[in-house]
Amino acid sequence: MQTLANSAHFNKSTPILADRIKFIILAAKDVMLHFVAKKYNTFISAFRLISPRFLDYTSRIRARRAYYLANDKVPAYRDFIAGSSIKKWSDIPCTDKDNYIRKYSTAQRCLNGSIPQTGVAIDESSGSTGTPYNWVRSHRERLESHAFISYFSTFSFGSKPWITINAFSMGAWATGINMGIALQRNGIVKNTGPDIGKILHTMQFFGPGHDYLITGYPPFLKQLYDYARENKFPWEEYNISALVGGEGMSEGLRDYLLPGFKKVYSGYGATDLEIGIGGETPLTVALRNLARSHPDVRNLLFGNDSRLPMIFQYNPIMHYIEVNENRELIFTITRQSMLSPRIRYNIHDEGGIMRYDELSKKLQSLGYKIDNLIPRDENKNLIFPIMWIYGRRDYTISIMGANIYPEDIEQCLYADKELAKITRSFCQSVLEGKNGAVRPAFYFEITQAPTDELKKQFATSILEKLIDLNADFRAAWHEYPETLKPEIFLFATGDGPFKNDPGKIKQTRIIKAGS
Numbered sequence: 001m002q003t004l005a006n007s008a009h010f011n012k013s014t015p016i017l018a019d020r021i022k023f024i025i026l027a028a029k030d031v032m033l034h035f036v037a038k039k040y041n042t043f044i045s046a047f048r049l050i051s052p053r054f055l056d057y058t059s060r061i062r063a064r065r066a067y068y069l070a071n072d073k074v075p076a077y078r079d080f081i082a083g084s085s086i087k088k089w090s091d092i093p094c095t096d097k098d099n100y101i102r103k104y105s106t107a108q109r110c111l112n113g114s115i116p117q118t119g120v121a122i123d124e125s126s127g128s129t130g131t132p133y134n135w136v137r138s139h140r141e142r143l144e145s146h147a148f149i150s151y152f153s154t155f156s157f158g159s160k161p162w163i164t165i166n167a168f169s170m171g172a173w174a175t176g177i178n179m180g181i182a183l184q185r186n187g188i189v190k191n192t193g194p195d196i197g198k199i200l201h202t203m204q205f206f207g208p209g210h211d212y213l214i215t216g217y218p219p220f221l222k223q224l225y226d227y228a229r230e231n232k233f234p235w236e237e238y239n240i241s242a243l244v245g246g247e248g249m250s251e252g253l254r255d256y257l258l259p260g261f262k263k264v265y266s267g268y269g270a271t272d273l274e275i276g277i278g279g280e281t282p283l284t285v286a287l288r289n290l291a292r293s294h295p296d297v298r299n300l301l302f303g304n305d306s307r308l309p310m311i312f313q314y315n316p317i318m319h320y321i322e323v324n325e326n327r328e329l330i331f332t333i334t335r336q337s338m339l340s341p342r343i344r345y346n347i348h349d350e351g352g353i354m355r356y357d358e359l360s361k362k363l364q365s366l367g368y369k370i371d372n373l374i375p376r377d378e379n380k381n382l383i384f385p386i387m388w389i390y391g392r393r394d395y396t397i398s399i400m401g402a403n404i405y406p407e408d409i410e411q412c413l414y415a416d417k418e419l420a421k422i423t424r425s426f427c428q429s430v431l432e433g434k435n436g437a438v439r440p441a442f443y444f445e446i447t448q449a450p451t452d453e454l455k456k457q458f459a460t461s462i463l464e465k466l467i468d469l470n471a472d473f474r475a476a477w478h479e480y481p482e483t484l485k486p487e488i489f490l491f492a493t494g495d496g497p498f499k500n501d502p503g504k505i506k507q508t509r510i511i512k513a514g515s
């Protein structure tokens with residue numbers, strides 16, 4: 001089926017007449033959308049009147065408009081596509097951190113090639129070498145993102161006011177500050193950061209007469225819950241829900257948390273793009289549990305893959321998402337408020353997308369009605385499309401919001417000449433213990449017989465250098481070192497996860513824990 005985005009009628013530099021007419025109509029609709037989106041109730045009511053097919057259609061138009069804006073106003077993007085032959089949407093080359101972010105300066109990637117002197121916020125992330133990346137956001141784009149986060153939270157947790165305890169890391173990191181601002185729309189917010197003492201003191205101070213929403217990284221929520229129970233905090237007297245993000249969450253961990261939390265939902269975003277791209281809803285959680293217990297559902301929806309992905313709903317008015325031949329999600333942020341537009345941006349997350357009506361038909365073919373997946377007392381389903389995420393296609397692992405790359409381990413290893421001399425290969429994984437607890441695990445293939453003394457030497461050296469090298473890891477380590485302390489495993493040459501390396505072109509760099 002030919003789509004609007006891939007229509008043959010496409011001009012690389014300026015919109016054709018048909019596009020111009022669509023953009024004029026779209027501008028008029030944007031005025032109406034502005035007023036509709038000011039309140040949660042009107043926002044939800046309006047989107048329940050729009051068909052999934054039309055949402056898909058208008059998302060594609062908005063993506064084309066965003067492309068022309070970037071081509072006209074952004075020097076870096078204009079240079080990026082200059083040598084490309086573009087006759088249809090899919091001909092537009094994808095951007096990513098390597099070919100676009102690293103190639104052009106921050107100012108060049110902004111509208112009109114400059115960073116405004118006022119109304120701009122900067123978020124920071126770090127790459128594998130610890131070099132920080134700065135991401136600039138306009139005031140208007142942040143307001144729009146905050147509103148959507150607030151609405152998704154209201155939909156999932158209810159409209160009754162609550163006290164939010166924001167346990168995400170504070171400072172220059174994108175998630176913490178923005179979550180705190182966004183959730184002020186829903187009630188009272190206290191930004192504690194991941195400080196267990198402050199969180200429990202806050203709950204004790206305000207008492208169990210309030211509802212609470214605690215936000216943070218999934219492993220930290222487990223750490224908080226365990227600490228509270230071990231120290232006899234009267235957790236069961238409180239009505240507490242959790243909103244997590246920054247990394248994937250297993251259903252095992254959700255199961256572990258739910259006795260103590262009324263609801264646990266996760267959000268999806270990326271600093272390269274923005275936070276609040278998608279969120280779990282009662283529907284997506286029910287769908288994930290159905291896929292967990294029914295392989296036929298998993299195969300029909302997600303294909304022949306043993307992994308259980310995270311599932312989110314997203315607003316196609318704000319984001320146009322495609323899937324490439326490698327099953328990587330390609331994002332275009334369709335809003336005109338973007339200071340630094342993202343057009344067909346690939347963060348190398350593997351997954352897929354599906355329209356709501358298509359999802360309903362597939363479930364119906366297996367005998368499931370989509371409206372019956374959640375209890376009647378839950379909110380009526382949103383007709384937003386779903387996206388599912390397996391994670392990055394590269395070899396990155398993420399713990400407490402800190403990305404750890406193979407290049408990090410390699411640099412740590414070769415900074416210690418004694419260890420580098422006896423090491424043939426290495427790989428990493430996320431090690432999941434009982435009750436869903438996770439921590440990083442590093443595996444080394446060495447030419448000497450593994451000993452406890454060598455294991456201790458590896459552990460001390462790698463941890464010390466990783467803290468020094470990786471800014472994200474360093475920040476997380478200072479806040480919750482027990483969760484970030486890696487497990488070290490040593491293997492003789494050709495043993496363990498390295499036994500198949502001789503027959504491979506590339507060495508093993510990441511493994512599934514327990515394999």
